[in-house]
Amino acid sequence: MTNIADRIENLGSALEPSARLRRLGIGRGAAWLILIAILVVSLFPFWWALRTGLSTNGNLFAGDQSLLPVGYTDNNFERVLGTASEAEILESLGRENTGSFDFLQSLKVSVIVATAITVGQVLFSAMAAYAFARLKFWGRDKLFFLFLSGLMIPPIFTLIPNLVLVKNLGWLNSYPGIIAPFFFMTPFAVFFLRQFFLGISREVEEAALLDGAGNFRTFFGIIVPMSAAPIATLSILTYITAWNEFLWPLVVARAPERQPLTVALGQFTAQQPGTSPDWSGLMAGTLLAALPIIVIFLIFGRKVVDSIGFSGIK
Amino acid sequence: MTAAVEAPPARRPQSWLKPVSLHGGWRSAIWFLLPALIGFVAFYLYPALRGVYISFTDWNLIANRGDWVGTDNYERLLDDRQVWESLKITFRYTIINIVSQTILAVAIAVLMDRLTKSVLIRGILLFPWLIPNVIVALLWVWMLDGNLGVVNEFLGWFGMEPVRFFTDTDKVIPTLAGINTWRHMGYTALLIFAGLQTIPKSLYEAAALDGASEGQMFKDVTIPLLRPILALVLVITVVGSLQVFDTVFVATGGFGGQPGGPANASRVIYLYIYQYAFDFNQLGYAATVSVLLVVILLAITFLQLKLLRAGESDLA
Numbered sequence: 001m002t003n004i005a006d007r008i009e010n011l012g013s014a015l016e017p018s019a020r021l022r023r024l025g026i027g028r029g030a031a032w033l034i035l036i037a038i039l040v041v042s043l044f045p046f047w048w049a050l051r052t053g054l055s056t057n058g059n060l061f062a063g064d065q066s067l068l069p070v071g072y073t074d075n076n077f078e079r080v081l082g083t084a085s086e087a088e089i090l091e092s093l094g095r096e097n098t099g100s101f102d103f104l105q106s107l108k109v110s111v112i113v114a115t116a117i118t119v120g121q122v123l124f125s126a127m128a129a130y131a132f133a134r135l136k137f138w139g140r141d142k143l144f145f146l147f148l149s150g151l152m153i154p155p156i157f158t159l160i161p162n163l164v165l166v167k168n169l170g171w172l173n174s175y176p177g178i179i180a181p182f183f184f185m186t187p188f189a190v191f192f193l194r195q196f197f198l199g200i201s202r203e204v205e206e207a208a209l210l211d212g213a214g215n216f217r218t219f220f221g222i223i224v225p226m227s228a229a230p231i232a233t234l235s236i237l238t239y240i241t242a243w244n245e246f247l248w249p250l251v252v253a254r255a256p257e258r259q260p261l262t263v264a265l266g267q268f269t270a271q272q273p274g275t276s277p278d279w280s281g282l283m284a285g286t287l288l289a290a291l292p293i294i295v296i297f298l299i300f301g302r303k304v305v306d307s308i309g310f311s312g313i314k
Numbered sequence: 315m316t317a318a319v320e321a322p323p324a325r326r327p328q329s330w331l332k333p334v335s336l337h338g339g340w341r342s343a344i345w346f347l348l349p350a351l352i353g354f355v356a357f358y359l360y361p362a363l364r365g366v367y368i369s370f371t372d373w374n375l376i377a378n379r380g381d382w383v384g385t386d387n388y389e390r391l392l393d394d395r396q397v398w399e400s401l402k403i404t405f406r407y408t409i410i411n412i413v414s415q416t417i418l419a420v421a422i423a424v425l426m427d428r429l430t431k432s433v434l435i436r437g438i439l440l441f442p443w444l445i446p447n448v449i450v451a452l453l454w455v456w457m458l459d460g461n462l463g464v465v466n467e468f469l470g471w472f473g474m475e476p477v478r479f480f481t482d483t484d485k486v487i488p489t490l491a492g493i494n495t496w497r498h499m500g501y502t503a504l505l506i507f508a509g510l511q512t513i514p515k516s517l518y519e520a521a522a523l524d525g526a527s528e529g530q531m532f533k534d535v536t537i538p539l540l541r542p543i544l545a546l547v548l549v550i551t552v553v554g555s556l557q558v559f560d561t562v563f564v565a566t567g568g569f570g571g572q573p574g575g576p577a578n579a580s581r582v583i584y585l586y587i588y589q590y591a592f593d594f595n596q597l598g599y600a601a602t603v604s605v606l607l608v609v610i611l612l613a614i615t616f617l618q619l620k621l622l623r624a625g626e627s628d629l630a
Contacts, residue, residue: 027528028429035425039438042500045453048464052456065467120349128350137343147350150358154557154611156587157604160597161361161368167378184353215342244446246560247584251592262448266564269452274570279456286452290445297444301437308440308504 046287053077053284060279076284103285105257106264110292112175113249113260114242117182122235125189126227130219132190133197134205144194150187155247163251173255182242189234196230197223233307236300240293261289369601375591380598387602397603399578400586401610403487407582408555410491411498415551416544418495419502424532426503427510436507439500447497447560454493455480455565480566483579490561490580498554502547509543510536545622549615556611559584583607 051069052060059070075088080103131137132144162181171177200223208218224231246262253259259267265285272278297304369387373380391397422439442450458465458479466476479489513536521531537544559582566580567573574581574589581589583603591600 031425031429035422035429035435038422038499039435041496042438042442045442045457045496048457049453060462063462065464124349124353127346131343131346135339135343135346137340140343143347146359147354150354152612152615153358153362154553154604154608156557156559156584157365157608158358158361160373160591160601160604161364162357163375164364164368164373164378164597165356165361167375181353181357184357185350187358190350215346219346240444244444244448246446246448246563247588250563262446262560265452266448266560266567269455269564269568272569277569279462282452283456286449290449293444293446297437297441302433304444305433305436305440305504308501308508 046290049283049287052280053287055280057276057278057280061276076280077288079281080285080288101256101259101264101268103261103264103288106259106261107289109175109178109253109258110243110260110262110289113178113245114239116175116179117242118235118239120179120183121186121189121238122231124183125185125234126193126224126231127219128185129190129193129197130223133194134223135215144190147185147187147190151191159247159251162248166252171252173253173258175258177252178249178258178260181248182245186238189238192234193227193230196227200226229303232300233303236296236304237307240296240304243293265289365601366605368598369605371598373597373601375595375597383598387599390599391602391606396578397583397586397606400581400583403580404556404558404582404584407487407491407558408552410488411494411555412548412551414491414495415499415502416547418499419506419547422499422503423506423510424536426507436504439503441500442497443501445497448564450493450497451561451564452568454496455568458489480571481576483576486566486576486580490558490565491555493561493565494555494558498551502551505547505550506540506543509540513539541622545619548622549618552614552618553611556607556614557584558582559588563588 047067051067053076054069054072054074056071056073056075062070064070078088082103128147132140132147158181166172166177166180169177171180204226205218205222208222213221243260244262245260246266249260249263250266253263256264256267268285269282272282368380370382370384371380372383372386426435457463458477460466460476460478460481463479465479469475469477477485479485517535517539518531521535526534562580562582562585563573566575574585584607587600587603587607590596590603
């Protein structure tokens, strides 16, 4: 696709050459500057967190605003990971350690929770989406509409009843409790995959059915492989969403050993004193907690970027 | 579709289902639907109905039970001045967000449309949107710190006094809205950018031939044809902003502060519900407030889609 601006520029210069070209020429340079400034603003906080995480609190509190780490140290990251010695803690923190959380345990919880939610939600939503796209049964469209209306229910509305239910089941502070509400489906996932399944040609599928393949064999043998790309995209988005979830695990997992990273970081922050908080440790922990998302995005970035604009809902 | 197909041997003919189909009605669909159906009923449908029920009780989480109190909670809601205060704060946050986010996002999208389709640039713009709110809040709490924050240092270069972003009751909501705008502007821009790609280039060429300026083209071609996507963006922004929680909870609750502080100046409606449910253990009343929120959300969404005639583009 050639650039619209270029084409207009060509058209315009044909009409009134010098004036239009000059105006667009200046405009283009300025436009690039603005865009670059916006990109810098988008990325700067991450650099600043890294720079802070590699500094010592003593130097930070002296007010040094250098773009590079002040009093370079990697002790903060070791502190977060629990591998720092007493002396190292004292050096980078500059005081006794007050608050702490078990980063590796919370990392484990986050990985387990996000993985389980992604596998369950994508699989079960795909199955339902197939039924809605391809199978014929009484009340199908009404049921689909009912599913979709779930999109209109704000999470806070189901939060309280869900917590009451999970408590009744004895699932507070447990993996099933944290995972269950997201495990079986989300209206968005069903909607997203149904759109793709509707677009798949029926011919291959009907050939398989004629060969005597059942619905399940058709689904897993033909539909799923043919939809690998959207299923992968949905899985990535689901994983990131599950990783970022805060409110539900906050109320379900009060026990530290079942808190995912988001909740543990939030609690750690709440324990920080108002005067001389542990900025360097906090920024090191913050970056480490975001690292899995950063890695996923570096690997699958194109898929995520391309998915925006598909439906606009996610 | 109507081609006679021999049913797989295991399947018996269907009698009770009206549309006898190629794929065999509910009997086979149920296995595909069962897990999702369980999830939908258990975690969407049932809790939605139960939420309404709980709003008529004095539910207590420790006992995990409650007695029917009729419309007591609703009467209390009407007299509760704090809930309206909380809504006012939430609306203020939402309005700041709509304005800043939409303007920035449209600007970025138009810039990109003119300059580049680079996936790298789109990726960088989208990146903040993928980072958990908790982490975004912490990054900015540090950068906006009243004493050591780099933003105040930066403002100082221009001779400005340090701003108390989080401790000044007038500034805390704009600050939180600004953080949210930073996180969402790239995402919103990409949505609008996708919308821009659907506008036929021939329209711009025709306009250029007619001697239209860039500004006129933007006003008369771009904006009208973007209406469906702008409507969608607006709904997403409003519905999302009314439900802000994580950022407020973490950014105002740390470092010796109270969530929703200072002096409840940032106690948005989600936080209000949270406090009643989990700090005061009055789940019945918290459920009542969330019923109110649902009504507001549905009304706003409906109104917006109606007003903006979201479904139609002028392209049709």
